[in-house]
Amino acid sequence: MTEQPAPTPPPASEKRASIYRMVYDSHVCPYGLKALWLLRRAGYVVDDHHLTSREDTDRFKQERGVATTPQIFVDGHKIGGHDDLRAWLGKPLPAKGAVSYRPVLAVFGVAAGLALALSAAVFGDAMTTQAAEWFVAFSMAMLAMLKLQDVETFSSMFVGYDLLARRFVPYAYAYPYLEALAALLMAGRLLPWLSIPIxxxxxxxxxxxxxxxxxxxxxxxxxxxVGGSGSVPLGFVSLTENLAMVAMALWMLWH
Structure with a gap:
């Protein structure tokens, strides 16, 4: 039997890090896994220390004087937890409540992809007038779905600027249902006498x-x-959403 060669030791200059994270039978800390992945992606050889019980975790926190896990150390220097590691690596998380257009871009991107794919499947051509109609309808439907996840929070934000909702609060609660109904009917060009006026x-x-x-x-x-969970500033995006509904209604009225 041929002997296997001994593993080559890592070079002296190799970057090394240590992580202490919870790995229980019933729970594995997600932030620990993400921190481990970040370190390895950054080229670190990681000494992965598992805290396998609540007692181990509490003892580690007390000994190290920390309040949370995971905890990351690089070359013996304490970095901190997952968020601290991201910041240290130059990839900080956005501040809570920071302005972001990501939710809207996700909606419009997925809606466009669905419309183009469906048009290609049905007509053999992605770039059709029907694809444009589906794009508007799908966008409306997904935006309505986001609002319907938490109608209470949506309505509280909505009454802050909508002229009708400020005078008639029930309209704020009805709005996402009306938008969803119009979107679904428009997607199939069903009951235009109802969808167009809405x-x-x-x-x-x-x-x-x-x-x-x-x-x-x-x-x-x-x-x-995008509902109550987003941090999209009121302005161009919301205006575009509303103008697209008006344009879609007028288009269907004349075609």
């Missing part, structure tokens, strides 16, 4: 409300367009 109504009021709040009053507030 889209015209909510889209027109929404457009006027955004223009008044942002461009007349010069207010700087969050948009309720």
């Amino acid at each position: 889209a015209l109504f909510i889209g027109t009021i929404g457009s006027v409300s955004v223009i008044y709040a942002v461009y007349v009053q010069k207010r700087s507030i969050k948009c309720a367009c």
